[in-house]
Amino acid sequence: MIISLLTSVLSITLRAGTSLVYATVGEIYTERSGILNLGLEGMMLMGAVTAFATAYYSGSVGLGLVVALAVGAMLAAIHAFLTVTMRANQVVSGLSITLFGSGLASFLGQRLGPVSNNYYLVGMVGPKFTPIRIPWLSKIPVLGALFSQDILTYLVYLLVPLAWFYLYKTREGLNLRAVGENPQTADAMGINVTRTRYLYTVFGGMLAGLGGAHLSLAYTPGWTENLTGGRGWIVIALVIFAMWNPARAILGAILFGGINAVQFRIQAAGTTIPAEFLNMLPYLLTILVLIVMTWWEALSKRIGAPAALGNAYMREDK
Amino acid sequence: MNEVKTPILEMQGITKRFPGVLANDHVDLELYPGEVLALLGENGAGKSTLMNVLVGLYRPDEGEIYVRGKRAEIHSPKDAAALGIGMVHQNFMLVKTMTVAENIILGMSDLPFVPSMETVGKRITEISKRYNLQVDPNAYIWQLSVGEQQRVEILKLVYRGAEILILDEPTAVLTPQESHELAGVLKVMTDEGKSAIFITHKMEEVMEFSDWVRVLQHGKLVAVRRTQDTSPQELARLMVGREVLFRLDKAACTPTETILELQDVHADDDKGLPALRGLSLTIHGGEIVGIAGVAGNGQRQLSEVVTGLRRVTGGQVFIRRKDMTNQNPLSVIKAGVSHIPADRIGMGAVGNMAVSENLVMKGYREAPIVINGVLRPNRILEFAHKMIEMFRIATPTPQTRIKFLSGGNIQKAILAREIDACDGLLVAVYPSRGLDVGATESVRRMLLAQREEGMGVLLISEDLEELLTIADRIAVMFEGQIMGVVASDDADVETLGLMMAGVKREDLAVEIEDAVSTSTASS
Ligand SMILES: Nc1ncnc2c1ncn2[C@@H]1O[C@H](COP(=O)(O)OP(=O)(O)OP(=O)(O)O)[C@@H](O)[C@H]1O
Ligand SMILES: [Mg+2]
Numbered sequence: 136m137i138i139s140l141l142t143s144v145l146s147i148t149l150r151a152g153t154s155l156v157y158a159t160v161g162e163i164y165t166e167r168s169g170i171l172n173l174g175l176e177g178m179m180l181m182g183a184v185t186a187f188a189t190a191y192y193s194g195s196v197g198l199g200l201v202v203a204l205a206v207g208a209m210l211a212a213i214h215a216f217l218t219v220t221m222r223a224n225q226v227v228s229g230l231s232i233t234l235f236g237s238g239l240a241s242f243l244g245q246r247l248g249p250v251s252n253n254y255y256l257v258g259m260v261g262p263k264f265t266p267i268r269i270p271w272l273s274k275i276p277v278l279g280a281l282f283s284q285d286i287l288t289y290l291v292y293l294l295v296p297l298a299w300f301y302l303y304k305t306r307e308g309l310n311l312r313a314v315g316e317n318p319q320t321a322d323a324m325g326i327n328v329t330r331t332r333y334l335y336t337v338f339g340g341m342l343a344g345l346g347g348a349h350l351s352l353a354y355t356p357g358w359t360e361n362l363t364g365g366r367g368w369i370v371i372a373l374v375i376f377a378m379w380n381p382a383r384a385i386l387g388a389i390l391f392g393g394i395n396a397v398q399f400r401i402q403a404a405g406t407t408i409p410a411e412f413l414n415m416l417p418y419l420l421t422i423l424v425l426i427v428m429t430w431w432e433a434l435s436k437r438i439g440a441p442a443a444l445g446n447a448y449m450r451e452d453k
Numbered sequence: 454m455n456e457v458k459t460p461i462l463e464m465q466g467i468t469k470r471f472p473g474v475l476a477n478d479h480v481d482l483e484l485y486p487g488e489v490l491a492l493l494g495e496n497g498a499g500k501s502t503l504m505n506v507l508v509g510l511y512r513p514d515e516g517e518i519y520v521r522g523k524r525a526e527i528h529s530p531k532d533a534a535a536l537g538i539g540m541v542h543q544n545f546m547l548v549k550t551m552t553v554a555e556n557i558i559l560g561m562s563d564l565p566f567v568p569s570m571e572t573v574g575k576r577i578t579e580i581s582k583r584y585n586l587q588v589d590p591n592a593y594i595w596q597l598s599v600g601e602q603q604r605v606e607i608l609k610l611v612y613r614g615a616e617i618l619i620l621d622e623p624t625a626v627l628t629p630q631e632s633h634e635l636a637g638v639l640k641v642m643t644d645e646g647k648s649a650i651f652i653t654h655k656m657e658e659v660m661e662f663s664d665w666v667r668v669l670q671h672g673k674l675v676a677v678r679r680t681q682d683t684s685p686q687e688l689a690r691l692m693v694g695r696e697v698l699f700r701l702d703k704a705a706c707t708p709t710e711t712i713l714e715l716q717d718v719h720a721d722d723d724k725g726l727p728a729l730r731g732l733s734l735t736i737h738g739g740e741i742v743g744i745a746g747v748a749g750n751g752q753r754q755l756s757e758v759v760t761g762l763r764r765v766t767g768g769q770v771f772i773r774r775k776d777m778t779n780q781n782p783l784s785v786i787k788a789g790v791s792h793i794p795a796d797r798i799g800m801g802a803v804g805n806m807a808v809s810e811n812l813v814m815k816g817y818r819e820a821p822i823v824i825n826g827v828l829r830p831n832r833i834l835e836f837a838h839k840m841i842e843m844f845r846i847a848t849p850t851p852q853t854r855i856k857f858l859s860g861g862n863i864q865k866a867i868l869a870r871e872i873d874a875c876d877g878l879l880v881a882v883y884p885s886r887g888l889d890v891g892a893t894e895s896v897r898r899m900l901l902a903q904r905e906e907g908m909g910v911l912l913i914s915e916d917l918e919e920l921l922t923i924a925d926r927i928a929v930m931f932e933g934q935i936m937g938v939v940a941s942d943d944a945d946v947e948t949l950g951l952m953m954a955g956v957k958r959e960d961l962a963v964e965i966e967d968a969v970s971t972s973t974a975s976s
Contacts, residue, residue, distance in 0.1 A: 306564050313548050313559050320546040323510065324560035325531035442550070451471075451511055 138276050144396045146280040150354050152385075152392030153288045154179070154346035154363075158370040159377060159384040160298045161342025165211075167302065167379060168335040169315040169443040170218055173229025175343050176367025177236020178210045182347025184240040184256070187358045188247040191261035196352050199262075203348035204341045210236060211340020215333045222447035233367065244358050256358040263356035264349075285353045287345075291385075298381035311335060315441030318448035328448050343367070369421060376425045378432060379441065391421045459522065461486045461648055462507075462538075462617055467516035469502050471857070473849030476502040478672040479515070482650075484617065489639060489649045491659045491680070493692055494669035495889040496861020497847050500652050501543055503669070504619050508533040508540045520617075531562070539615030541606040543622050543652075543860070543887075547594045553577070554590040557609050580611050584638050598749060600631040607638065618642065618649040624658060625887040628747060628915055636662055654889045656685035668692055693891040701897055704905065706925040708737035712773060712878050712909035713759065719767035720754050728754040730933040731768070736878065736909040741900060743924030743941070744913040745949055751933040752913045753795065756882045759911065760792045761785035773877060786815065789877030793867055793884050795913075797860070801867040804856030808848050809837030811855045811866055815874040844869040845895070861892040872899055879903050882913045897923050917946055931955045 158175055165172045182203035190199035214232055217223040248256040264285035272282035302308040313321040314331045322328050350362055373387035394417040402413055464482040468475075476499040484490050494500050505511040507518065509527040518525045520536045527533050533540075547556050554573045558564055574590040581587055586604045594602060603623055610618050620639075624632040632655075639649060639662055651662055659666060659680065666683060668676040668691045676691045690696055713736040722728040728751045736742045744752055757763035758770060761782040769778045772788045780788075794800040802811045813833050816822050821832050837851040846865045848858055855863055864884070871879065881900060885893040900910055901923060914920050920927050920941065927944055929936045929952035937958025939948065952958060 305567050306558075306561075307566070309551075309555055309558070309568075310560060313551070316548045316550055317546075320548055321560065323508070323530050323540070323542060323546045325529065325534055325562070326560040327529075 140400070141277045142280045144393070144400060145277060146283070147396035147399055148389055148392040149280065149284055149288055150392070151395045152388035153291055154349040154354060155366060155370060155373060155388040155391055156291045156295065156384055157287075157342045157346035157349065158367065159373045159387060160294060160381050161339035161346075162370055162374045163377060163379050163381055163384060164298070164302075164311070164335045164342075165339030166374060166444055167311050167315045167441055168332045169318060169441055169446060169448070170215070170332055170336050171225045171229060171445050172211065172214055172336060172339055172343075173226060173371065174210060174214050174232030174236060174340075175229075175370050176363060176365065177233035177240070178207045178340050178343040179347035179350070179363045179367045180240035180361070181206050181210060181236045182344030183351035183362050184243050184247075184347075184358055186344075186348035187261060187351035187356075188243065188256060190263075190352060191256070191259060194262055196262050196264055199352055200345065200348050203344040205344075207340040207342070207344020207347070208337050209340075211337045211343070212333070214340070215336040218447065219329055219332045219336070222449065225445050225447075237361070241360055244360065257360070258357070260357060262352075264353040287349045287353055295381055295385050298384075302381060312441070315443055318443050318446070322448070322450060343370075346370075365418065369418065372422060372425050375429055375440075378429075378439075387421075387425075390424060391417055394420050458485045460484055460519075461521055463519040464503070464507065465517045465519070467503060467506055467518075468514045469499070469506055469511060470514050473853065474857075475672050477506070477513070477516075480669065480672070480674045482667060482674075484648050484650060485664075486648050487643050487646050488664040489643060489651055489662050490665045490667060491663035492650055492652045492667055492669065493654075493659065493688060495692055496864075496887075496892055497859030498669040498692075498889075499672040500669055501621055501859075504540060504621055504650065504652070507619065508538060531560070534613055534615070537614065537616035538619070539610035539613055539617070540619040541603075541610065541621060541623050543625075545602055545606065547602060547605060549593070549595045551594060552590065553588055553592055553594065553597075553605050553608075556594060556605060557590075557612050561613065577608060577612065580608060584608075584611065584641055585634070586638060599626045600628065603627060603631070603635070607635075611642075616647050618647060619652075620649060621652045622654070622887060623651075624653055624655065629917075632658065654887070654893070656688060656890070659688060660685065670694060689890045692889060695891075701894070701901065701922060703901060703923065706740050706904075708740045708925075709907060710738055710773070711771075712736050712738050713911065714771040714774075715759070715768065716771070717768040718758060718765050718770065720758050720763055720765045722751075722754055727766075728933050729758065729765075732930075732933060732935055733768075734928060734935060734938075736911055738877070738907045738909050739904055740925045741904050741910040741912055741923055742938075743920035743927040744911065744930055745917060745920055745927050746915075746930035746953055748915055750930045752930060753882070754933075755930070756792070756794070756880050756911070756913055759785075759878075759880055760790060786874070789875065791815075791871035791875035791879045793864075793871050793879070793881040795882040795886070797863050797867060798856065802855050802863055805854055807852045808841070808846070808855050808858070808866055809833050809851040812837045812840050812851075812870050815870055840866075840869040840873065844899075861888045864888060864896070865892065868896060868899060872903060875903060875908055878909045878911065880911045880913075883915065884912070885914075885916070885919060917949055920949075921946075929953055929958075 158179060162172060162175060185206045186199035186203035189202040190196045210232055214228055217228040218225045244256045246254050248254045248259060252259060264287060266283050266285050269282040273279045310326045311331060314326060314328050318328045347363065351358055369391055376387040377383035398413045398416050402410060460483040462484040466479045466481065467477050468479055469477040480503055492500050502511060506513045509529045509532050518527060525536055554570055554577060557577060558568060558573055577590040586608055588601050588604050623635060653659060663680045666678045666680055666688060667674060670692065715732055715734045718729050718732045720729040746752055754763055758765055761780050764779050769776060771777065772790060777785060777788060798804050813822050813836055822829060834851055841848060841851060844865050847862050855866060885896050888896060903910055912924055921944060924941045926938050927941050928938045929949060931953060936952040
């Protein structure tokens with residue numbers, strides 16, 4: 136009994152955390168280049184709705200992913216153009232993209248559906264990613280939950296160490312960190328600041344789109360209004376919690392996913408606590424843990440946000 | 454051996470305009486292999502601009518560059534690096550949160566995708582040994598002293614195989630010993646056939662380091678000399694366009710009431726380690742008290758404690774006999790204390806605000822600048838015009854953002870504001886660092902004028918020459934304590950040097966006797 140309970144909590148934690156890890160790793164890369172992308176929520180929603188619509192009509196979840204990646208990349212490219220080339224305020228540009236993306240996603244959800252459903256996508260059932268059980272490994276008590284997940288979750292196991300390695304051990308990762316810390320220096324050392332910022336902003340947008348696609352194709356298959364439930368904002372907080380380190384992105388996602396999973400179990404067990412309150416819990420606790428942890432970390436170590444985060448850079452402007 | 458050398462680098466007719474400024478006006482430059490060219494000019498003459506054009510950071514409006522006889526198109530520092538040109542910038546170009554090794558390989562293209570930091574570290578150690586530039590490859594930049602950071606900058610160039618080195622005021626922040634070491638490094642490099650362009654405001658360095666001198670004035674090349682055929686006096690005159698007095702006339706000191714009194718002050722540095730350990734000092738009106746010492750012995754903390762920017766952990770601070778211990782900066786300002794900080798752009802000025810706004814940053818609380826809580830733009834401009842004229846600040850307009858001025862002119866603006874607001878005590882930290890001879894002279898004049906007005910001046914400087922010329926008394930600081938105070942007329946460089954190394958004044962007599970007796974014993 137207790138074993139099956141633990142297994143199910145771990146399983147839901149992983150599934151709930153997957154979209155967050157994608158978006159968090161992406162945003163860490165974007166912020167490491169000195170660009171703050173507050174458009175995540177919009178990008179995740181757009182990724183979710185386009186991925187689901189594509190999969191629904193084509194019958195291919197793979198194609199759905201490709202479209203989500205492309206949509207995320209496009210929205211992020213707009214953000215990069217506005218903030219890097221036009222040197223617009225990053226907060227304003229990001230917020231606009233979130234407003235635009237959420238609105239458009241909701242609009243598409245009411246127009247892309249089949250005629251039979253009055254053009255609504257809500258309530259339609261489409262193809263989805265199903266868990267793949269890995270023989271033997273998935274039979275291990277409790278930890279077996281790690282090995283009966285969908286393919287996107289398995290990819291997370293790869294993404295996180297790779298993202299960490301790239302950032303801290305490779306030439307390109309070094310250059311990326313330098314651009315976010317001190318673009319003047321990076322430029323003087325022969326690194327193309329503009330190219331770097333475009334590249335990683337677009338990369339971050341792609342991962343946000345992918346995170347959205349995981350929601351609509353795997354975690355809660357289908358489309359509903361505001362499917363992400365503010366996850367794009369949670370991610371902004373998780374990036375701080377992760378101290379801009381991809382390896383720590385997984386901790387934050389487990390935190391949020393875990394509270395979510397426990398909360399699900401409580402609801403399923405039937406309780407008198409109002410559902411609204413339980414639904415609120417993951418957000419509340421994540422923020423609380425974040426504040427305490429970040430405060431403690433900032434006091435003990437000399438790490439923090441990339442020094443040039445939020446600042447535009449132009450060569451001849453001192 | 455009378456062959457005519459061909460230049461390794463030629464710049465022809467370089468012109469560079471910024472909004473409202475002609476920074477370089479058809480400048481020509483030649484550099485010969487194995488030689489050092491000193492580039493001189495007042496603050497704002499366009500030296501850094503010319504060099505930034507050379508490394509591809511600034512795009513010239515006109516002009517051509519030839520490297521090893523071939524026309525070179527340099528659009529970015531990467532192109533410059535490919536031609537073997539590397540630059541140590543006036544402000545450090547280092548990523549503070551990264552290690553020495555990481556900073557050195559930053560942006561290099563011929564590097565494996567996953568660089569082995571061990572191999573990099575080894576090569577750095579090798580080069581450090583060859584040029585005597587000791588530094589730990591695994592240390593973080595923020596842990597290094599200014600002198601060590603400068604070594605990293607030079608290692609960066611050598612590691613990348615630069616053959617043409619540009620050094621933009623590398624000695625401005627170095628102690629005399631460190632500058633001397635740098636001269637040695639430069640010698641080794643030129644002996645190997647490397648060439649260098651060296652920018653400095655210190656005439657002794659020009660004479661010591663260089664083979665050729667070129668002088669810029671207001672963006673124009675005004676003189677080319679062989680170093681052996683010129684003199685510091687001539688160079689100073691060429692730069693400023695008038696005769697520069699290396700000695701200042703100073704009236705006799707007439708100290709009045711006590712302005713500042715520190716009693717057994719203790720304070721910590723940013724890392725929480727003790728920086729001031731029981732420091733006592735008194736300054737009277739009408740005198741300049743100089744603080745000598747190797748950088749990092751608590752000078753910064755001393756200036757911060759006096760100006761209310763740092764809490765003392767023990768002891769007391771009196772200003773005009775009033776207890777001002779741990780008062781906030783505003784009360785200290787109101788008590789008549791002015792401050793010229795070491796970090797000009799960080800603490801002395803707001804880079805993105807206009808020159809005029811920076812000038813009223815102290816007076817903005819009072820009439821006539823503010824009336825009924827509303828700032829009066831016309832009054833601000835009027836005031837700014839007055840200051841700009843009085844202190845001869847070179848700026849296109851009073852509305853120009855202050856970060857676009859040259860280092861010397863930013864300093865003059867800060868000085869103007871602080872001197873205008875000063876009513877009792879002026880705390881000046883490295884006030885002439887990075888300034889040209891003319892500006893240095895005027896800064897020193899201004900400090901002397903404050904003294905004549907009856908103000909007390911606390912002058913922190915690493916330039917012993919400066920302290921000996923304008924201070925009345927010199928206190929030597931070592932590890933957060935005062936080793937002793939000497940009247941500058943009785944002081945000499947050797948005694949000060951010994952005290953800077955931590956010998957107390959009262960022990961000095963004994964020390965010298967010892968030295969004499971041991972030298973006689975050994976001979
Ligand atoms: N990026 C910029 N934008 C606008 N104006 C600039 C810029 N850089 C330099 N200037 C202006 O060009 C002129 C030359 O500046 P530069 O920094 O080359 O002087 P400098 O000779 O190096 O002086 P210093 O001895 O103080 O370093 C100055 O008037 C300065 O205000
Ligand atoms: Mg300069």
